[in-house]
Amino acid sequence: MSDWKTLTYSTANRIARITLNRPSRGNGITPDMPRELALAVERANLDPSVHVIALAGNGKGFCGGYDLVVSAEARMADLEPAGEPMPGSPLDPFTLFENHDPSKTWDPMLDFQMMNRNVRGFMSLFHSDKPVVCKVHGFCVAGGTDMALCSDLLVIEDKAKIGYPPARVWGVPTTAVWAHRIGIEKTKRLLFTGDCLSGTEAVAWGLACEAAPREELDARFEVLLERIARVPVNQLVMMKLLVNQTVMGAGLSTTQVLGTVFDGIARHTREGYAFQRRAAEAGFKEAVRERDEPFGDFGPSTFKG
Helix, strand or coil, rough: CCCCCCEEEEEEEEEEEEEEHHHHHHCCCHHHHHHHHHHHHHHHHCCCCCCCEEEEECCCCCCCCCCCCHHCCCCCCHHHCCCCCCCCCCCCHHHHHHHHCCCCCCHHHHHHHHHHHHHHHHHHHCCCCCCCEECCEEEEEEEHHHHHCCCCEEEECCCCCCCCHHHHHCCCCCCCCCHHHCHHHHHHHCCCEEEEEEEHHHCCCCCEEEEECCHHHHHHHHHHHHHHHHHHHHHHHHHHHHHHHHHHCHHHHHHHHHHHHHHHCCCCCCCHHHHHHHHHHHCCCHHHHHHHHHCCCCCCCCCCC
């Protein structure tokens, strides 16, 4: 596939490189991105020359989550002038986010169908036969964490910001992998507040395997990729299958169903509608700023009360 819309794909020296490529939008997630991600992962798995997959992002950061500026700023359906319907197909994420009249019945399974497709795209990283190593620089927040945490290993910039601020309002992590990565207590600490970790904190909490300053990040990432690439593919596949069974046996698939349904509910609560209405009035970035400002954007280790 040569006409990638949201990412780039290349191979060399036993490494397949998938790079999110919407830098002007913070590599924001669009309907095409999870689909293209799954296609790229499958391409790497079918290539006998590839031993390991490298996932990264172009621009100032890895991924700022779903690209919802346009949809969240759109007027809600009950405020739309007559004769000006919202664009989009029934399973277009932006249609589902913006095009529900709160005075009418909401179909949670229609929402689930859409978001579950995205989960399957993100989980292609987890289910990939070959190891996936993710590099995070700058920021990895909200839906961006689905891709980073569905990868096998995470190498992160020491000052990068990673977390799930939508836990405060308007979101639930659909892939539900946080507890499997760092345990239930640390996960509750983050999801009860929406606080983010720095890259250094992410390593201390067991979320990432290595942190490095920006100027050293690429080199450290490449060293790890090269070491993994030396191992025979059959060994890598067996090691990944072995470890992944632990997570699957712990009920990840069931938890993901809950996370995906809860995400839709979170966008259709009284508070969720209020957040979207504020985004329509003041702009999505301003609504997010107002949501997060009371928390001071502290990380757990810097929070002083």
